[in-house]
Amino acid sequence: MLFILSLFALSGCDNAPESDQQEVLLQGKTMGTTFNIKVFVPQQQLPQLNLYADVTEELKKVNQSMSTYIEDSEINQFNRLPAGDVMPISSDFRAVVSESIRLGQSTKALDVTMGPLIDLWGFGPDKRPTQRPEQAELDAMLANIGVDKLVLSEQGLAKTVDGLELSFSATAKGYGIDKVAELLQSHGLTNYMVEIGxxxxxxxHKPDNKPWRIAIEQPDAPPGQRKIHRVVEPGSMGVATSGDYRIFYEMDGETYTHLIDPRTGMPIKHDLVSVTVLHPSAMTADGLATALTVMGTEQAKAYAEQHNLPVYLISKTDSGLQTHASTAFKPYL
Structure with missing residues (x-):
């Protein structure tokens, strides 16, 4: 689960001067969470648009393609496919699986085939385990997952082992955001904020030419409270934050987070508690935020510098929170 606190108060409640731009706020539910869209529309264009219907229809298509909770979704059809069979896929599905494979190969810390591992640790639809899984069980599962077992071709998508399943929990929401952004831009609307989950x-920007501002959440805020850690001005970018500080459980004196390292099959256990990534694509930012959180502080720092990524890290130390902004992130502070 990815976290960022949107500052609608900071971004939309200034006393903007009169203009021909009408602020439109769209809200609803999608992908098991909520969406909030703020867009500025020229007054003369308003009667010609039905943005809420267009947005919800676009998100419905993405959900029908990529939700494992819809029985006949495209992703479930693939998950039931025998090894070796090639399934023709939609352009939306192809875009997400292609970027998921690329990120998996590049980071080694994001794997869209590890749904069974997530279930095994009790963070899927299955119940929480009553004891830690045996290493032999983890080893057997690790041997049968991996993006290297996906075969993407012009004809479609195939798997090389039976039982391989996809889960786009780290990329589908970001893709949905990108599709809504493309929809808005197709209507000539260029000043907007799209948020999903x-x-x-x-x-x-806003009609008064002030930039959008968003806040990174304080990861050690007391339970039930949400506090601002830092405000940034991301410009025209996708923004995603991943953290391990809200979804976890304790068993036999150990704390288990929902973020699983596909290299070990184990929930992560390190000091990095929050990662914020900026990228033109919300889908890519979404996947990278998860992958970098799994890596841990030092690996995430190195990867961000190597790939010139705008990344902001928050680590928990004995002396309190420690922050790090990559070279590419500093202009946004």
């Missing part, structure tokens, strides 16, 4: 994509 904490991830965002921002474009342009």
């Amino acid at each position: 904490g991830e965002m994509r921002i474009s342009g």
